[in-house]
Each structure stands twice: as structure tokens, then as C-alpha cells.
Amino acid sequence: MAKSLTAYLDELRDSRVWRSIFRSGPGQSNLHHALVVQSNVFLHLFSVKARKRVLDFSVTWYLGALTFGSFLILVITGVLLMLYYHPAVPLAYTDMKDLQFVVSSGVFLRNLHRWSAHAMVLLVFAHMFKVFYRGAYRPPREFNWVIGVVLLLITLFLSYTGYLLPWDQLAFWAVTVGSNIASAVPVFGHRIRFLMLGGNLVNANALLRFYVLHCMILPLTAIFFIAIHFWRIRKDGGLYAGTPTTVTEKEGER
């Protein structure tokens, strides 16, 4: 009789090579499930167990997870877009036209990146307001809230720097409007603007700076803070599920 697919998978997961990579091996016990999380450098950011109530949709609306999901989509589509992009004037714009007319699925790639970027900004805001209205920022989670504010700012900068890259009229003037605001900073305004743009106007230098910020510095910073953000959830007592009813009853007894 032919072995079932699960049996083959279990055999694979029990093989010497597989077990040298993923330590947990086959098995459905809680110990195995715990090892999957504990013995993985990425997954061990999360706790091994979670409160059952946090899975209810109404508790989190899964907004944090969805924000991270949109970030993943942006990283993947962004890397693919980098393959077709030159941060130079006017090549940047002709690359957009190439995406439109030459590259297979180029339009789809750019659309997905653009709409995911808008979605991420929206989701970050939604996540922040949801956390606030649930009171999930309260101690011991106060510092994770601060990291969340930092991530909000990084998201806005990511979106803003990406806005310039197509080098069309929309991009150019949106960034001009934004950078004019920076020059309103007292005393250092014009220096900040010069540092930001690599010149007094939005030009090829600004495009290169925004490109480096958008594709290297800001995503790496974001990943760094996202890692801390996730790890702090575990360290601060797991996903917040509101005040448990059992404890309120106990407090009433006192």
C-alpha cells in the first residue's frame, strides 16, 4: 500500500539533514510545537504559548499581523522593482514607462507595490488607534508603544521617499511641497532641507538620496525595530487580551 503524503513528510522531517536544520523533528506533541518556535531564530521572537482569547477577531482585528503582511509584500515587490529601476534623471521615469510597456507584469508589479504601500500606512494608523482604544499601551507595554510610534514614523518616511522614485510630475511636486515644510524648521530649516535633498532643489541628487533611504536605510531600520517590537510582545507578557475576568473576580473578593 502506498504511504500517505503525511507519512512521507514525517519521514522527511525525521531525516538527518532536515533535523540538522530544523531541530524539532516530526511529532504533534506540545513539546514539538514549542521547539518549532524556540529553536528558530526568527520565530523565537514570539512566545511559545498565547492566550486563547487573543485569537478572537474583535480583540486585535489582526491589524498588527496585516501590517507586517503588507510590509512583506512591499519587500518582495520592492526588490523585484529594483531590478528594473535606475535612480537617475530621466532614466527613472523611462523605467516606469518600461514597466508599463516592456516588462512582463510590470504594471501589476508597480500597482501591487503602490497599493500595498497605501495599505501599510492605513494599517499602521489603524493598528495604532486599535491599540490605543484597547488600552494595550499600558505598563509593562509602554516602551513597545514608543517603538510603535517610531515604526509609524519610519513607515511615513518609507512611503514619502518612495513617492519620489517614479520621477513624474506627481512625485516631483509632492516631494517639493513636503521638503518645503522641512525648511520651515527654525534656524536649521534650510540646512535640513539641503541635507535631505542634496541640494537646494529636488533634483537628481535628491532622487539618489531618496532611493538609498527607500531601498536600504529605512527598510533595514524598519526590520530592526519590527524585530524589537515583536520580541517585546513576548517580553511584556504576550499579546494583550484585555483584563481577564477571573482576576477582576478575585480582586472583588479582597
Add this chain to the structure above:
Amino acid sequence: MSDDKDFVAGFDSNARKAPLRVAFVTRRTSPQVKVTDEEQLMTHPGVFFRVAIAVELLTIALVTLALLWDAPLEGLADPMHTPNPAKAPWYFLGLQELLHYFPPVVAGVLIPTLVVIALIVIPYFNINIQAESLWARDGIGRVRIVAVVAVVLCVFLAVFDVWVALVPTVIVAVFMFVAARSSAPSVPRFRRWLYSKPLSFWIMTWFLAEAAVLTAIGTFFRGPGWSWVWPWRS
């Protein structure tokens, strides 16, 4: 206990001298301690698979969006030709709307800086952590303070002609006064819920309302020279 921390723990790293670790949990416990007796499940696969499904649904939604609507692409950037109006990305249009009323140093620098600082300090104020109803103590006195603040704010906004920001302010203030008079158990549930809300809830709700209204107006209701346009007439 004179120490007002939530959680006091003492330990010794020398296991031979002190094999036991003792934790004193004071009356107001920290969340980690509170939830130990709650029902739990394994993160793998319980949480991971649900998150994966949520992300997959998001991906489907965004892919559908990307297939149906194209991202905007205008002509090549031309520094000599300014479009009218030149608009920032949508999440900055609330600020750009404020720039219409206030000098750049106020609308572009002071207000965003204050907003970021205000967001950061939220969890560091005990008043936000205890989250007591705004009207629980000295209700009448607080109604007076809220009334004064609301009137001053409205006059300030009116002096600078910021009528669009005045509307959410008035609406939130009305809801606050309704909430203040909703402590009786006979009033509808929604009003009692409003009554139970702390100060931070009202400030954040006001901020959210202002941000949403200003962003929507900057996005849809502003045309050439930042003049008022009706989006359905263009």
C-alpha cells in the same frame, strides 16, 4: 508597602546560597502575573496559521486591487511647470490643509512635533493607565473646565478661519457634555459607555476626528490655488 511598584521581585544569582526565588506580588499586579490562570494554546500552529491566513487574505485583496486599478503615473517631472494645486501624499494632506491657515513653522513643524511627543508620552501618565472616567470625580468642575477649553479652542480656530477644524471640535465637545450627563443607570448603554471614558479617550478621539476631516478635505475638496471645490463637480 511604601514601594508603589506593581511588581517587586528579589533574587540572588548564587544558587547555592539562595536556591529559592521569592516574588512578592503587591495588590495591583502586572499583566504578566494577572493572566497565569488563563486558557492558553500553542503559538505553533494555533497563532501562526491564523496569521498566515489573515496575510493571505490581505494579499488576495491587494492583488485584486492591483489587477483592477493602475497606479497613477503623470508626465516626466518638470521643475519649470508647477501643477496647481501641488499636493503632498495623502497622509500629509491634513498638514498641508493646516498650512493654508497657519504659518509653516506652526503647521509644518510645531504641530507634527507636538503630535509625535504627545503619542510617545501617552503610556507614561498614570491618568491614562488608570483610565478612570473623566467625570468620576468633581463632575461639575470638570464640565466647566471642558467648556472653557472648548470655547477657547473654538474661538482660536474661528479667529484663524479654520472652520473645517471647528466642526469636529464642536461635535466632540457636544458628545463630551452628553457623556457627562449620562451617569444614571437608566440612560441607554451607549451613553453610559461614553460616560465611562477617560480624558485620553476624548483627546485621541478629537485628534482622530480632526486628522480624518483635514485629510479628507485636503484630498478631495481642494483645487487650484487651494480653493474649495466640490469633488462631484469636477
